[in-house]
Amino acid sequence: MRVFIGLITGMISGATPILLAALGGTFTFYAGVFNIAMEGMMLAGAFCAVVGSYFFHSWLMGILFAILGSLLLALIFVLFAVVLHTDEFITGIGLNLFAVGATTYLMRQTFKVKGVFADPGIVAIPSLQIPWIKDVPVLGQILSGQNVIVYLAVLLTAWSAYTVFRTRFGLRLRAAGYNAASLDSSGVSTARMRVLSLLVCGVLCGLAGAYLSLGYVRLFAENMSAGRGWISLAAIILVNGNPWGIALISLVFGFSDGLGLLLQGYNVAPQFTAMIPYIATLIALYFFSVRQKRLQKV
């Protein structure tokens, strides 16, 4: 039973950063932006979270800084891709490179260490115990006691679904992706919708990064996003953007993450268990692609 609970908790932990980043990517996906910079935004968020938390001894400041750092990257994306009309793919790759370089460099400059910065002075984001629910057997231990960000992620999933499908903003956002010319001739600026979608993505990826460095563990490591931005991208493509679908897929990936940790206890080499999320992505992509192939025309 303990194993089961551990597995579920591991699944939720692994899923949360992917879910948040993918939600951010969903907004840009619907707006028609080819955004592959989630990896970089998450990394920037993770670093800035540690900076905020360490220097202000507050996890709230950590979250704030994470959002600001990720937003900065989003603004650079806007500058190059929207204002200067640079190719979005190239801008995304450039931003990811910039995030890796800048966080590595700044870690060395600010904390005088290379590789990993772990310090008791970093304040982690706490978990939340919900009264009454926590006393429910089995379910209580899963539903209560999760990190604050996990609950936030759930709320944000609902908010995303509502915003994208029920509001005026959402109608226009999706129009920007379906047919930019149509939206422009309706008197709404597609460019503006795309910028807004990037800003939303910045905020959500910042939260994802904060969870990575202040919730999941309590440190910053070089390149700690470790490809999760790419997995979020895969998630968005597989589910065609729907927020609830993304939540489901994130759980699947999170599960594969947790499974890895479990298998380590059974003497499976850690390198192979670390591969599991990426293999899981390939398997999911397989099902998706085969289905797509059947529907292809020419």
Added chain:
Amino acid sequence: MEEIIRMEHIVKVYPPSVVALDDVSVSFRQGEIHAVVGENGAGKSTLMKVLYGLVARDDGEIFVRGQPAQFHEPGEAIAQGIGMVHQEIVLIPEYTVWENIILGAEPAGLFGTIDADRARRQVAEEIAEFQFNLDPDAQVGEISVAARQKVEILKLLYRNVSILILDEPTAVLTPQEIPQLFSELKKMRDNGKTILFVSHRLDEVMELSDRITVMRKGKKVDTVEANRTTKQDLARMMVGREVIFSSRRSQHLYGEVVCQIENLSYRDPEGRQRLKDVSINVRAGEIVGVAGVEGNGQYELVNSVVGLIQPQQGKVLVKGIDLTHLPILQRRELISFVPQDRGKMGASVNASILENAIMLHHRLNPALSAWKGLLLNFANARRFTTDLEKKFSVNMASSDDPFRSLSGGNQQKVILGRELLLNNPFVLLDQPTRGLDVGSIEYVHEQVLAMREAGRAILLISADLEELFMLSDRIVVLYRGEIAADLPVESTSVEDIGMRMLEGYPEAS
């Protein structure tokens, strides 16, 4: 009638050096239907786009209701009561009719939600008021092109525009759908709306408009009253010389059957039957024209013949050889193909002219090979391109220039030249004159007729009924994936074909 819009000395140059509007001054009166005519590239669309704010002008003034106006984007024009319906309908196929109509002007509920009930109600009321006959909940991707056009118009009326600009609205309609549009437009005019109508179809313009402005090569030629001019006058003003409206096809004997399309049937991956038992024969020296409303199987027919699609049943034979399961390269040894979309299928616009010209010849022409077929003989390739340039009167600077630096007409000449120099017995032409200026259209027609004289078999798909009637020996109509008519051109008429395009087989007479 008083003046409602005045445009003075408008200049627009597209980078790097294309002068689209050259000091154009024109004025429109309130409550009139005013047509702006000219051939492709004359500047009539650009003039309207400048008025509407889609395109920034380089010089000149615009006055709306006496006040100077500077629209930076369509939203500002709409706020002043001016709305534009584009030639390419820009609706969102994934949304419903009412969602498309309210987009950008959505009635709001709590917290930014859309008040869907109010929206649907308002749209339904408007549809009833103008008697448009549309279902607000229909998905726009599923309704007819004429219906989509009505949605575009409704979108503007929803925002209370009083000046409507229509860019080539009849280009997407069948002959039968046009009178209804015209009567609706006239009713709107009688209700006080002003209608600006861009077109190159003189018959329609004469029938519908109160006044007509003629443009040529970026300049305004004149503005005349419709009831005081003739089609011949307009054509002369548009082109600058006498235009002949008759056919130049000669009578001759046809040869053997070159292309046999037999019982072609194709169901798409979503289960829709796109082609049903289609059979067409084309003889040497014959032009068979394919008419039909877009989306009735032309796309699938062309792609089946050329090899991009595999039909479930049927055969395609050229010169007796069964091509149905052969790869594209082998088909192209017999079939020359000028596709519908120059940029998407006919060429690589960023590659050089030479690289576009040698496609297929690089494999089929031994002169372009070197060293056991591995290398390209560039010297010969250059010679080949220069040869093509001369034979087909292509106006170009150097073979190494990017293909996109050529005008539309010259691009089409390169593609046509490349395909014709393959010397194939069967030629497949898909909308070969789309988007070309009158001079280029004439040139293409000449070439097509020359091919016919030279004994090639030609299958011509075109949305322009006039063109089909001018060039074809026989006309075939595609309706819902089936052949609804296969008639010699002398035994039918534009109205007859138009009817079959819309309704399939006519009622038993």
Added chain:
Amino acid sequence: MNQKTISALIGILIGLLIGAVILLVQGYDPLATYQALFQYSLFGLYPLSTTIKNSVPLILTGLSASVAFASGPVNLGQPGQLVMGALLATIGGIYLHLPPALEVPALLALAMLGGALWAGLAAFFRQAFNMSEFIVTLMLNMIADFFTAWAISFPLMDRKAFSPMTPQIDRAGWLPDWGSFNSAIPVMLIAVGIMWFMFNRWKIGYEWRMSGQNSLFARLGGCEIRKNFVAVMLVTGALAGLAGGLVVMDGPHRFIKGLGANYAWDGVMIAIVANNDILGTLFYGLFFSAIQTGALGMELITNVPNEISQVLQAVLVLVIVASREATVAIMNRSAARRKARQRVVGHIEEKAV
């Protein structure tokens, strides 16, 4: 000087300028920093030869990305193909004992094979299941990383070593140095030469280029898109694998932990800046190698952490690409404005007459 070169130079200048501002903000002297940077990479035989030697894997992975992108397939798998090539070459070097004249080519061939197979895997997934090679190559990168980490920690581990690494490869497989001139360099140059020739002079290179620019057009022109796709993936995978083999044979002579980590995204980065042009890749490979090589020496003199080079590289990439597109747009727009002014002036003169 043509438009392309001008915009590249402007981009480099602006990028360096922004870098200088970043340095200033941090309290460093930009001029001294840049001077140290280029002194340690370009001024002098030893710095120059080091820069060129370090540029080999950069240029090869850049070539891999350039040729792939220009031909259609989105091969982002250079990191994975590099380490798999390195691994296969290492295995060959441990178990094959041939005279140097045979050992070196054999190991190079194995390196190319390793990279080609890993890329071929992605090509297979695309052809058989329509799986996007964009995502597949990215996932395979991570998988290759972990796989090689396992390989050097367990089956291939050198028991005498303190950290995970393989034993050294046979002495015959070590790439010699001819004075300060490294023998990996001609290998790289030959590879660049062959690729350039193939891409620009062979029929298949023409088809690859057309397929990359407009695959529908190429298909209608009879090009066999599927075969070409697989061929491009295999060739570009081999290039990345070759880079991996050279890194092993030229450097530590064994597969150590973290090998190839430095070359992770550099290949893609260089291809992007060079706009997928083969000769451009050569130039930018050298350029970025200079920055990376110089940064280490720069740290010694100016105390600026060498990681700043990564930031500088990213800034340069963004700025050079942006300036390329902006320059073209600006030049076109000013040409248009000039012409418009002609028209307006012309008409004023007409009216005056």
